Amino acid sequence: MxxxxxxxxxxxxxxxxxxxxxxxxxxxxxxxxxxxxxxxxxxxxxxxxxxxxxxxxxxxxxxxxxxxxxxxxxxxxxxxxxxxxxxxxxxxxxxxxxxxxxxxxxxxxxxxxxxxxxxxxxxxxxxxxxxxxxxxxxxxxxxxxxxxxxxxxxxxxxxxxxxxxxxxxxVTPPTRLGTLAVIPDTELLTEHARGVLPDSYSRQDAVFQLSHAALLGAALASGELELLAEATRDRLHQPYRAPLIPGLAPILEEAPRRGALAACLSGAGPTALVLFDQERADRDGLIEWLRAVLTQHRVPGRVVQLEVxxxxxxxxxx
Structure with missing residues (x-):
């Protein structure tokens, strides 16, 4: 009908x-x-x-x-x-x-x-x-x-x-939590991104994932943003999806050393999300570095600050 x-x-x-x-x-x-x-x-x-x-x-x-x-x-x-x-x-x-x-x-x-x-x-x-x-x-x-x-x-x-x-x-995160979205111009369908994931994981990876997911929830609920660098680490999907997204690996690895709280893949990608403390971080420096990563990996795209x-x-x- x-x-x-x-x-x-x-x-x-x-x-x-x-x-x-x-x-x-x-x-x-x-x-x-x-x-x-x-x-x-x-x-x-x-x-x-x-x-x-x-x-x-x-x-x-x-x-x-x-x-x-x-x-x-x-x-x-x-x-x-x-x-x-x-x-x-x-x-x-x-x-x-x-x-x-x-x-x-x-x-x-x-x-x-x-x-x-x-x-x-x-x-x-x-x-x-x-x-x-x-x-x-x-x-x-x-x-x-x-x-x-x-x-x-x-x-x-x-x-x-x-x-x-x-x-x-x-939960309402603290107002000082800021985000920078690194948005490539190219699409990545969720079906494709899910297709690269393995069918099974080791017990070690399962324990790692559970502990970090619990820490992530606690960090968001408590507002302890300094925990996010460790809490956002992942073994379930990001290591398998990173080869699909040029520039993602260095963003995930280096963002905390550049003054960000953490970085992660946004959903199935290809956008990467960089979390930073708006009261302490050098936002402009982070944006400049992220744009350089896009240029280095020849990825057309943009870096956009988005409020929660x-x-x-x-x-x-x-």
């Missing part, structure tokens, strides 16, 4: 005034927190929602040129799923989408789109799902809760899915 056929008739969505949903980017894993730790960052996907004659999606801007306008689009897919899970007809609305988040760069563009669609639908319907259910649905669609939680809730989110469902802790986002998804009137 087509989406338009399942939409409510014109006027049925008129119970709400036009609104916008703004959802932040996110960096997942932060080293050892594979598929369970995410940090929200101040780049945004925005969806503007207005009553319309039928359900339609309109992407805006060069970043979204050529993206689907139907159920293949994550915003549309999430919007429809939220209505289905709420047991309500899909309202006839126009979804206008624009995004600052580069696609396939490891900055949570898909999670932001999914969360935006879910929140847009829940807002249209009067809020029957609520944040906890939205988090569950976003994690289901995304396949893991790291980017989904950060995009929805903001701050740093540490989450686990198990027999008792989804459990998480959302603490609000998550926000709904505002148009």
């Amino acid at each position: 087509s989406l338009s056929a399942r939409s409510e008739p014109p006027g049925s969505a008129a119970g709400f005034a036009p609104f916008a949903v703004r959802v932040p980017a996110s960096s997942a894993n932060l080293g050892p927190g594979f598929d369970c730790v995410g940090l929200a960052l101040n780049l945004f996907t925005t969806v503007r929602v207005r009553p319309a004659a039928q359900l339609e999606l309109v992407p805006h801007g060069a970043a979204l040129a050529g993206t689907p306008r139907d159920a293949r689009n994550p915003v549309m897919r999430a919007f429809v799923l939220a209505c289905e899970r709420a047991g309500r007809p899909v309202p006839a609305v126009r979804l206008e989408v624009e995004s600052e988040i580069p696609l396939a760069r490891g900055l949570g563009s898909s999670a932001a789109a999914l969360v935006a669609g879910l929140v847009a639908a829940d807002t249209c319907l009067g809020g029957p799902l609520g944040r906890e259910r939205l988090f569950e649905l976003a994690s289901e669609l995304e396949g893991h809760p790291d980017n989904a939680g950060a995009a929805l809730l903001g701050g740093a989110v540490i989450a686990a899915s198990g027999e008792s469902g989804l459990r998480y802790l959302r 986002n603490v609000t998550g998804a926000v709904v505002s009137a148009l």
Whole structure:
């Protein structure tokens, strides 16, 4: 059955005034927190929602040129799923989408789109799902809760899915925590980045990973940022993905010696995230060094300072 056929008739969505949903980017894993730790960052996907004659999606801007306008689009897919899970007809609305988040760069563009669609639908319907259910649905669609939680809730989110469902802790990192995103111009699909990971690991590597993931969570929750240099070390994915990303290895190894708190691969990459203390670090010196690394490895790209986002998804009137 087509989406338009399942939409409510014109006027049925008129119970709400036009609104916008703004959802932040996110960096997942932060080293050892594979598929369970995410940090929200101040780049945004925005969806503007207005009553319309039928359900339609309109992407805006060069970043979204050529993206689907139907159920293949994550915003549309999430919007429809939220209505289905709420047991309500899909309202006839126009979804206008624009995004600052580069696609396939490891900055949570898909999670932001999914969360935006879910929140847009829940807002249209009067809020029957609520944040906890939205988090569950976003994690289901995304396949893991790291980017989904950060995009929805903001701050740093540490989450686990198990027999008792989804459990998480959302923390607000200290305001002095700054980030520099090293964003190559080329894409790296998550499927490719996951494909290079081994099927099994040694007990030694498993213990290393567990201890460092625990330390990462403790560092974020306590605000002991000096622990991040050790806490972000990883043996699960970064050593295997580094050959796919020129320049990543020296950034991971040298950033703390250059005055940063830590460095890690952002999600599946290719973006690298450098964490630094805004009160103590030489930010300009770090940026100059990171640009030199890109030049040395002949990687077209940019270095962007991004603030940690603490609000998550926000709904505002148009």
